[in-house]
Amino acid sequence: MSSDSISGRSALPHIALFPFLAKGHTIPYIQLARHLRRRRLATVTFFTTRGSNAAFVRAALSASTENDDGPAPVVVVELEFPADAQGIPRGAESAERLTSAGTLAAFVHAASLLQPQLDATLQAAQATAAPVSLLVADPFLHWANASAARIGIPKVSFFGTSTFMHVMQELVPRHNPFASLHEGEWIKMATRRRWAVPEFPHIRFTFEDLIAPCGDGPSSAAAMVELGGKVQETVNGSHGLIINSFHGLEGAYIDFWNQHLGPRAWAVGPLCCLSPDQPTNGASPRPxxxxxxxxxxxxxxxxxxxxxxxxxxxxxxxxxxxxxxxxxxxxxxxxxxxxxxxxxxxxxxxxxxxxxxxxxxxxxxxxxxxxxxxxxxxxxxxxxxxxxxxxxxxxxxxxxxxxxxxxxxxxxxxxxxxxxxxxxxxxxxxxxxxxxxxxxxxxxxxxxxxxxxxxxxxxxxxxxxxxEAMAEGGSSWKAMEEMIAVLCAKNQENS
The missing domain is CATH 3.40.50.2000 (Glycogen Phosphorylase B;)
Structure with a gap:
C-alpha cells in the first residue's frame, strides 16, 4: 500500500472517497473530488488500487489542479489488489477486464479483500491533525459500511446510477411481478407482457427488462441477484445516498425516495456539468x-x-x-x-x-x-x-x-x-x-x-x-453544502 501523506491539512472536513474499480464508477468520484476541492468544501483522500487504476485517477485529477491556487490537492491512496483472487482473470484490477455477470460477482468479492488495508489507513488518519470526517463508497464495496462504523465516522453510498433505478430496485421486488405468471410461462411472456409498479404506472416494463440485469444463465443470474441484494442492503445501511442527478431530471423519484424509502438522498449533480478543464499548455495540439x-x-x-x-x-x-x-x-x-x-x-x-x-x-x-x-x-x-x-x-x-x-x-x-x-x-x-x-x-x-x-x-x-442546478445557489449546489453540514459537523466537533 502506498499513498501521499494524509496528515497536516486544513481544518476543512476531510472526506474519503472509494469508488468501485471500474472507470464508469470511478469517473463520477473524480468529478465529485474536483467539485469538493474547487468549492473549498473539504479536503479529499481518494482510494484506488495500484497500476492502471491509480494512473487513471492521478491523470484525471492532475488535469484540474495544475496552475491553480486551490486548497490541498486530492491525496490518492493506492491499495494492493490481491494477486491470487479466485474466479477472475489474472491481473484484472478493473471491471473492464471482465467477461460476464458471474465474473463481476467474483470481482466484487475479490475487492472485499482490500478491507484490511482500508481499515488500517482510515485508523491511522484518525490520529492525525486531519481525521477523516466522512467515507463515501460505492455500494459494491458493501463491507465499507463496517469499516466506517469501526472507526466511528458516517458513511454515504454513491452509486453511479439514477434515482429512478434506486427507486425501482426497491419497488419491483415489493410488488413481485413474477408472481402473476404461471410456472414456465415467464420465458414465453418475457418480451410481450407489460407490467408497471403501481406508484409510477406510466412506466411500463416488459419482463425481459426486469430479468436482463440478472445476467446470462442460472448461475450468473443467481450471483447477480445475490449481489443486488447486498447493494440494496448496503445503501439502506448507510447514513445517506449521493445521487449524481438533479431535480429537473428526476424530481419525482428523488422526492419519492426521500419521502417513502431512504436513507436520505442528496442530488448533487450532474457532476459532469462542472466547467471543462482548460489545457495547461496552450501550445498543445488539438486531437x-x-x-x-x-x-x-x-x-x-x-x-x-x-x-x-x-x-x-x-x-x-x-x-x-x-x-x-x-x-x-x-x-x-x-x-x-x-x-x-x-x-x-x-x-x-x-x-x-x-x-x-x-x-x-x-x-x-x-x-x-x-x-x-x-x-x-x-x-x-x-x-x-x-x-x-x-x-x-x-x-x-x-x-x-x-x-x-x-x-x-x-x-x-x-x-x-x-x-x-x-x-x-x-x-x-x-x-x-x-x-x-x-x-x-x-x-x-x-x-x-x-x-x-x-x-x-x-x-x-x-x-x-x-x-441551473449546478450553478451557485442551485438545488445541487445547496444539496452538497447541506450533506456536508449534516454529516461532517458532528465529527468535526468531536475531533
Whole structure:
C-alpha cells in the first residue's frame, strides 16, 4: 500500500472517497473530488488500487489542479489488489477486464479483500491533525459500511446510477411481478407482457427488462441477484445516498425516495456539468477528431455520436451490422471503437470517409457531445453517458444491453422523452441481434424525424436545468453544502 501523506491539512472536513474499480464508477468520484476541492468544501483522500487504476485517477485529477491556487490537492491512496483472487482473470484490477455477470460477482468479492488495508489507513488518519470526517463508497464495496462504523465516522453510498433505478430496485421486488405468471410461462411472456409498479404506472416494463440485469444463465443470474441484494442492503445501511442527478431530471423519484424509502438522498449533480478543464499548455495540439468535428461544423453538417460503453463485449458481427446501418442511413457520424483491430466490414471506412469518422483511440466524450456539430447520440444508456448527453442538450437513441441500462432506457423514452425510442432487436430480447436495417431506421428517426426534433427540444430544456442546478445557489449546489453540514459537523466537533 502506498499513498501521499494524509496528515497536516486544513481544518476543512476531510472526506474519503472509494469508488468501485471500474472507470464508469470511478469517473463520477473524480468529478465529485474536483467539485469538493474547487468549492473549498473539504479536503479529499481518494482510494484506488495500484497500476492502471491509480494512473487513471492521478491523470484525471492532475488535469484540474495544475496552475491553480486551490486548497490541498486530492491525496490518492493506492491499495494492493490481491494477486491470487479466485474466479477472475489474472491481473484484472478493473471491471473492464471482465467477461460476464458471474465474473463481476467474483470481482466484487475479490475487492472485499482490500478491507484490511482500508481499515488500517482510515485508523491511522484518525490520529492525525486531519481525521477523516466522512467515507463515501460505492455500494459494491458493501463491507465499507463496517469499516466506517469501526472507526466511528458516517458513511454515504454513491452509486453511479439514477434515482429512478434506486427507486425501482426497491419497488419491483415489493410488488413481485413474477408472481402473476404461471410456472414456465415467464420465458414465453418475457418480451410481450407489460407490467408497471403501481406508484409510477406510466412506466411500463416488459419482463425481459426486469430479468436482463440478472445476467446470462442460472448461475450468473443467481450471483447477480445475490449481489443486488447486498447493494440494496448496503445503501439502506448507510447514513445517506449521493445521487449524481438533479431535480429537473428526476424530481419525482428523488422526492419519492426521500419521502417513502431512504436513507436520505442528496442530488448533487450532474457532476459532469462542472466547467471543462482548460489545457495547461496552450501550445498543445488539438486531437485530430476535434479538428474533424470543427470542419464539419464549418460545412454545416449534423453528426451522430455513437458510444456503447466500456463494460459490454459486443460481438464483431454486431459491430459490422452497426456499420452497415450507419452507411445505409447516409448520416454523418463519429464512432470511437475500442478495439483497434476490429473488422467493421470490408471497405466501410473508405466508403464513409468524409461524412463519417471511426476513431481508434481514447476520446473525450463530454467534449464531443458539447461540440455544436453533434446533434444525436446512440448510447448504451449508462448513467454517465446519459448525464453527459443531457447536459450537452443532445437527443438520444437508446441501445440498452444489461445492468441498469434497460431501466434507464425506460426513463429516457417513457418519462423524460429525450430519447426517440429503444433499438429493436431481432428476437425481442435485449441481448438479441440488431440488424443494420434497424440501425439505419433508428438513426434517421433520431436525426431527421419528428420524434428526434421533439427529443432535441426536451434535451435542450434539461440542459438549461442542469446548468441551473449546478450553478451557485442551485438545488445541487445547496444539496452538497447541506450533506456536508449534516454529516461532517458532528465529527468535526468531536475531533
Amino acid at each position: 485530430p477528431w476535434i479538428e474533424w468535428l470543427d470542419s464539419k461544423q464549418e460545412s454545416g453538417h449534423a453528426l451522430l455520436y455513437i458510444a456503447l460503453g466500456t463494460m459490454s463485449a459486443i460481438p464483431e458481427a454486431q459491430l459490422r451490422a452497426l456499420a452497415d446501418g450507419l452507411e445505409w442511413a447516409g448520416m454523418g457520424f463519429i464512432w470511437p471503437v475500442r478495439l483497434k483491430d476490429i473488422d467493421l466490414g470490408a471497405g466501410f471506412e473508405e466508403r464513409t470517409k468524409g461524412r463519417g469518422l471511426v476513431v481508434r483511440e481514447w476520446v473525450d466524450q463530454p467534449e464531443i457531445l458539447r461540440h455544436p456539430s453533434v446533434r444525436g447520440f446512440l448510447t448504451h444508456c449508462g448513467w454517465n453517458s446519459i448525464l453527459e448527453g443531457a447536459t450537452a442538450g443532445v437527443p438520444l437513441a437508446a441501445w440498452p444491453m444489461n445492468s441498469d441500462q434497460p431501466f434507464h432506457a425506460k426513463l429516457l423514452v417513457d418519462d423524460l422523452r429525450i430519447a426517440v425510442r429503444s433499438v429493436r432487436t431481432s428476437n425481442g430480447t435485449l441481448r438479441g441481434p440488431v440488424t443494420g436495417q434497424e440501425i439505419s431506421e433508428l438513426v434517421r428517426e433520431l436525426m431527421l424525424g419528428e420524434a428526434g426534433i421533439e427529443a432535441a427540444k426536451k434535451a435542450a430544456e434539461l440542459s438549461a436545468l442542469a446548468k
